[in-house]
Amino acid sequence: MAPRRAVRLSPREPAHAVCVVGVETPVDVRNDVPKGAKTFGVSGSSEVKVYMLYDPARVPEPAGRARWPLDADVDVVVVADTVSKDLNDLRVKVSYFESQEAGALGHSMLYLTGVDVSLDADTSRTGKVKKGSVDKKTWRWGSRGSGAILLVNCDRDAVHGSREDLHASHLRSLEDLQDMSPVVLSCRGPDELFESHKLFLKASLPDSRRLRVFCARGGTSLSNYKQVLGPHHQSYEVERRPGERDIKFYVEGLTFPDTSFSGLVSLSASLVDTEALSEASLFTDSVTFRVAPWIMTPNTQPPLELYVCSVTDAHGHNDKFLKDMAHLALKANCNLVVVPRVENRNDRWIQDEMEFGYIDAPHKSFPVVFDSPRNRGLRDFALKKILGPDFGYVTREIEYAGASGLDSFGNLDVSPPVTVGNREYPLGRILIGGSFPKSSGRRMARVVRDFLQAQQVQAPVELYSDWLSVGHVDEFMTFVPTSDQKGFRLLLASPSACLQLFQEKKEEGYGEALQFEGLKHKMKRSINDILADKHLKRDSIHVQECIDWNRAVLKRELGLAESDIVDIPQLFFLKGAYAEAFFPDMVNMVVLGKYLGIPKPFGPLINGRCCLEEKVRSLLEPLGLHCIFIDDFLFYHQLLGEIHCGTNVRRKPFTFRWWNSVP
Template sequence: MRIIHRRRAALVVSAATVLLTTGTVSAPVHAAGPPTADLRADVDRDGTVDLTGTTDTAGEDTWTTARGAVFLPNLDDDSKRCKATSPLGKPLSDARLASCNDAQDAVVNGAEDAADLARLRTVPLPELASNATGRVEVLTGLTKTRLHIKRNGKWSLVLPGQKLTAAELRAGVELGIEGRDIIRDRAVWDGRAVVRLTVTADGRTTSDDVTLRVAPLLTHHHAQRAQELLVTKVKGTDPGAKAQQKFVADLTEHAKAANLPAPRTFTGGEFNDVWAQDFFEPGYVGMTGPGGKSQSIRIMIRSVQEWRDAGREVFTKLRGPGVGGVQLAYGTDSGGTLDSMGNLETIPPHAHNGKSYPAGRIIQGQFPATGEKPAKSLRTMLASQGLQDPLLLDTGWLHVGHVDEFVQFLPADTPRGWRMAVADPEGGLKLLRDAKAAGHGAKRLFSRPAGTFPVPKDTIDQTLASAQHREDNALAARKIAENVAILKRETGVTDAEIIKVPALYSRASKWPGVSAADSPRLARTGASTTFLDILGKSPKKSGTASGRSSAAAAPEPTSAWIPGAINGVVLGNDRYLAPKQWGPVVDGKDIFTEAVTAAYAQAGMKVSYIDDYYPYHLGSGEVHCGTNTLRDTSTAWWGR
């Protein structure tokens, strides 16, 4: 937006207009005025600030998801200066730990940090008078941004009132802007920054404004290529610790087979928290950098669970060059099971009913019967990004209550680019009925050998005869169908695009000798390295170990009975890692393994299996719950 101050503009126009009179004909003649301020940014998002054409001028005063200059919240730590302890060696508070990043100091921390700056440039004014001066300032978003100027090849902070010289304005000035934070609440800050260039010459002042917006913080979907796995690695020699160490070793082999690096490991904090999916959610921000290449920063979202100290590893283990983290405000409504990040998944990009989600759409679980939802600070932040419009589903029928327990999205070679997979308890019961009809009713439901950890002894006949099991799976089937109906309505996905994965559910108190009050089904929101930990201990969290209110626990919800295949990890467009099924073995084959393999083949995926019986399955989760995944960040979120 170019502004010529009114009083001075009038003087310029009156002085520049000369009437030539020849008979009855008169015409205005305009003398050339002083050069006009012209500030530009990468409005068309091609990675270049156009100084000679008009590609970056139209729409420079507005911002939409399709057009408008973007800058990054510079929350990584390119110079690795952020510490986890005080000078005395004591752990920093959560707030201090989260507060360190590249945007909190006044310097540009090397070449990598400079790449995180969004460029603005002034159009050179070679005819500018020698007495001219200029300045640049942030009008909107001042406290949320830092503006830097490049002088003699070095970056420095633009200070209030700092002047630009005539020589600089003649040559053109290069500026860089960074965000100091993400959008946490658009009612407080909607992410916009308005930068103004003002030039004064020959008694005339002109100004030009450009509007930018901080890049939205986005969550990953499974159509993005997996790049790295993360998992908790515990120490110790007890059976639980050994089982977890074996899981990490096996996961490393599966990663290698998928051409991925060895998984990065966490310690799990005070509670040896093995639920790597739950204590943080990988996110990312991006813009187009020089040469049209993607410039992105990973930003890990710590769960809003203050008691869960493993979340601190977002800052102590992951933060560094190209990787930052955010911690949202704890509140009276935060800390429960719905705030675990396994309760946050993302539908891949789609458009339906006039609405487009080029970066995908978030789904989260809620408990409609009690009104419980994920913490307000988390929901507000996600919605404030303006792109992934979180959709809430009913997970109140599940003991842990996470969406990853019954639905997932798979990359597929289809016009949509993905399929939806859902757990199918009716399909699981049909496998048992077919096996019974074939004369195998006396087979054990679980083929896992008895050992250190409890294995149910139920047979196929006993399972099918159990009214409890029939009720539990009828509940699961009904609730899954209700959620699928919502997803079909919101996305346009059809039955032909849905893969049904055989599953069985049962209430928590099914475990032999374990009551509903101390069931392992309470464990996923806690942490454990021994079976006694799973059964008895809970983390530092008021209320029940799961963080659910007592009202939400009646009637008793369900969890996966046979290890939930839907709760696995997409390792590639054609590769899926599922929990080992340990189902009934008929004629030398696990009938659930065979059925799960066939189901995923419909999406063109080859399934491999990993034993996660302890601690994940016994803790009411599976391999997806116990791992996390960093995925490709290069695709433009505006759909270029």
């Protein structure tokens, strides 16, 4: 706030002022002085501290009875140490002298009323409101940082209602208060003072559209909680009742950080003298909040729930696939959620429809589902079936054009925590697929990219996925947790590794072993035939170049070494200008802790065992992983998707708190 105007003193009549405890009040001792006065001295009651402000290099401190020259560059400030019991019960006396030895020529009296006015929130990030924070206006990142945090109230605690709680202008459930950040307005002082002085709670116009404040008046009725600030209310005259010392408020966020919103919002409380000519504000205290970002969880986080859709098509019902998922979830000690056809409308691509994440504040944390703009059969599932008590919802819609395939969330992933040079990313980095740099290919919608970027804590990296027919990053990469010091590996699809494996098997005498053995409706291809296929070889070289370009980006942006990457044998073929998987794409797997649900590749059988499966086992099982190969050929692979596309996993949040990072 602006420096307070000094209180002017006069020997002819006493002056009166309201002094906020702990806040300096400047005093003008030169406005009206007795004739002949050359020095002055100041004294005060025990509850008042008096400070002389001066430059020691230019003004010598007086000896003896501390009489200061009136013509010296010395300012006087007073600070009340305690709250007054009555009006004007604190005293400051200024005496004027002609010389050091002479008696006083006159005195000016200042009577103070000490009040305690402060606006406090959980700026120390302990989960509780603590009074007395030094700098509540500045929000600082890092483990030594400070600043209050708001959650977007995007769950639905009310039993009745179809949308998030933030859409309601009134409190719908007492449980909803747990999602909000408490704020306390201290207003301690003589009751008579508040008959001529008012308290106002305020937010700027932009901030009032991004938060909502409820005033709490105790009790267990919803009527005890009144909305006082929000989209249509910037200012609130606080009703202070006689004897009231603290007034409690609850604050909720209404929107996530985005391209036009940094995430910072502020509240201020002002003490206003209503008897002054222009209702002068005597003191303002402010608190700055940061709205908590939406955070993704990588494959290295333990699974909580596995989602999969029950569907029917020309091949029948995917019962066998659902049983395989149930078996996998049981092994991983993970809850299985089967979405019935009436809810998915025969849309099986649940990974593409949504992404699970969470929001976190010192006082509360809950999962939040990010609904993609693809809007196909599953378009209503997240809003209607996942949004609920302590389960939030957020989406971004594309206004001017329909969603492209790259807007599906199979094209959205996040790395485990990484360190790149001296820069730490303790929550990992978001990965999305797009076009080759400076080309005019497909990209994820700007509204989604802007949203992800604005969260700050998982700085996104854009990869090149437009070379794929579907165009999703999960078609050529995934992360798996490992039991070693590194804690994870990046798996990349590799045509080169596949051709090398097949060449080795040919040289071992297995050239006539057949790819797709055991599949009724797929033409079988021998290893010799595959290696002799010039078109497939050409396509493989092209795809490998695309993956290698991404490999270099991932190494650079995630700080990875070659030893952190595992090449998974995989072949692709070009259909027009875009690539599709030649056999079920094994990196498009579902990761449930150490258990991996991998698309069964139906590779050449050698001594009764699939050589592709055996190769993958040899690469991953030494890392402490269990490879479970699952047939997804008819219901997923033939429709240009695999297991990861047809499943979704909610995972445990990070134990690391996002505000301790430094973006």
